[in-house]
Amino acid sequence: MPQEFESFRVGQKAILIRADKCLILECSDRLNVWDLPGGRIDKGEEGEAAFRREIKEEIGLENFVILTIADYAIMYWRNDFPLCGVVNLITNDAAAVTLSFEHASCRWIAENEVDKFQYIWPPMARMIKNGFKHHKLLKTNAQ
Template sequence: MGAIIFDAGRLLLVRRGHAPSAGLWSLPGGRVEPGESDEAAVRREVMEETGLRVAVGPLAGAVDRPGPAGVTYEIRDYFATVTGGVLSASDDAADARWCARAELTRLALSPGLLEALREWDALPP
């Protein structure tokens, strides 16, 4: 699961520090821990990767992506709004930044991210 977070017309992205998609830009997010709700997982993962606290909103969309050794990742991305904190890459994020729509086509994005954001009407203005 992941978070779609906007600020001043820009989208928050993190550069993955570890597999899957190490070195590629993606939404902040990760795995849901046992017994954890999607909402709690979004809040935890965003805080761990970016230092930001968020309020989790509605589901933007869901997609299945192939992973290593035949694993399939079920990804659910939620809209979220920053409520506090200071942007700082940490945990498994090598970098974090706000990106304007025009920048998205120039960045090395995780596979299928741009297409999913377009399909869900979740691109920055």
């Protein structure tokens, strides 16, 4: 008997923390709904290349370091399709952030502000909190 397996999409997001604040982006098509920079992998694209392309497109950063995977979740999302969302902690202290047309505004939020926002992915608040945890661990280990 043949088994049915789900087809799913992969989405990659970035947690960029500067001065102990995380960058979040307001969606242009859904005001007051917030996101992290990133996007999906296009057909035939390699994972890291897709991630770097999305970060450049969405916030204008070309030179950044991927520090670690901060969190992931497998969820049913828009139109009820399964999505594997991966959140990477990145660093870039110098470059200015330039928003694409996909985002109306951006904010830098402290860890204690994470729960004050509505996010595009249901587990995104947890993902951002885990990004802060990884950021603190990396800072402690670097000392």
